[in-house]
Amino acid sequence: MTVDYKAIVKEGLWDNNPILAQQLALCPLLAVTTTATNGLGMGLATMVVLMITSLVISLFRDIITPEVRIPAFILLIASVVTVVDLVMNAVMHDLYKVLGLFIPLIVTNCVILGRAEAFASRHKILPSLVDGFTMGLGFTLVLTVLGAVREIIGSGTLFANASLLLGNAFAFLELQLISDYRGFLIMILPPGGFLVMGFFMAGKRIIDTRVAERKKQEAANQPADIALASSSD
């Protein structure tokens, strides 16, 4: 059985994006994405967890019987999250203080259990790893962009505290876009997250409809071209 890696990548990044299409993991999304840096940090942490759990669960997929799969998955996920939690606390302590509570809560993140159930428990190791990576990447991208939009409108900065996450080399990312900005508090609060995410999802649907229409048109034009070409002979 050949695996279509291109399809897996496309699924994770766009077609079946954890946020925009599956609408999973909205709790950390709304709570954490007050800045682009927080979104990126949360996304990366989730991505790492997703990759490791996909790998481990794919590895054990023949041993875990369907009856005990949910507790087994949760146990595996919880162990991985604990490791990530401790590592983040040690390496990126300042960012950890910001994201704090939400890192342990990755255990209950539906994206991770969802991918374990839907993909990793049925596929070989490499495809599962790729799936975990692209799903995590899709999650990270949406979280970062969402955080950026909320941060710009809400507090007029972009990638504030990026050096906490990426080290001092990335301090140039920290921008003060609007000076003396008085802030638009509601964008920082959860309603702002809902609003921006609503616009994102609407945007994805618009793009998908446009693409589908164009494909339909191309499909309709193709036979006509052939017919034209043959008639001109």
Place this chain on the structure above:
Amino acid sequence: MSNASLISGPHTHAPTSVPYVMRQVIYALLPALLFGIVLFGLPSLWLVMVSVATGLASEALSLYLFKRPIKPFLNDGSVVLTSLLIAMTLPPWAPWWIAVLGVSFAVIIGKHLFGGLGQNVFNPAMLARVMLLVAFPIEMTTWITPAPIFSSAAPSFVDTFIITFGGYIPNADAFTGATPLGHLKTELTLHHSVSEILADYSYFNSILGWNSGSLGETSAILVLLGGIYLIFRRIISWHIPVAILATSFVLATVFSIIDPARYANGFYHVLNGGAMLVAFFIATDPVTAPSTPRGQIMFGIGIGIIEYVIRTWGSFPEGVGFAVLLMNALTPLIDHYIRPRIYGRTRSGKPLPSSQG
């Protein structure tokens, strides 16, 4: 064969249309609105004008974006009513961009993203009020003591423009003062008893409207008169306003009897803040309220309870906006469970017993 065409019921016809209803509600609002403008001077007039202009512009923009006919919807008066209601709930000397943000949020996100007139789940005016209150707590709680137009207390003509468009109030301390509800809340946290706090409070001023407060909410009597006009004209029914006001009145009275030092009485709660305006003009919005009388009474009781609870134990002095939005969210549920009796059947849907036995 006869040529008579078969027409299905119902055969009664009422000459009501959306523009007619909206016009009537606007007429009913005008006394309280004009009183507010007179009481708080020209800055409030500029604020009302900015609100209406923003409302019309955002409505036209949304209709254009959603490819709907612009002229009939723009002229039906609904957006003017929404803009006026938002302006009436704002602090009278709020800067212009508060009105612009609030009204455009209400019209574009609160109304058109849900599908336009008749489709919105939440009352757009209250959505704007709550959004602004959460996002800009300072601007939304800078209240003005009455400075009637053309009186010696009023700011100069140039200053009125600075207040609305310049974004700051010259000599602010001379003009600002707390609303009755805000005053009560602040003083209660300082452990003063209600009788001390309300020693120089006058119910007459609250009825008349000679108080700090939102642009068009201060005058209980004018709002009440407008509401009675609407009931008289059959634009609204009595169920929602009576349920809201009676619930908060009864709750406040009960708590005031239990501990008069900590809880203000029923009249205080009914006459102050947005209670009157919301009861008659906002909660009665036919789109966001339940459609059956029994459902409307439940809806009103819910608003009354939440309003009183937020005012009394919450962190905001006035919670009527949150109350309306929460009950708006429950409206589909209320309409699902409380349905009118079908003609010829009992409430449970069984056929009525035949009289012929």
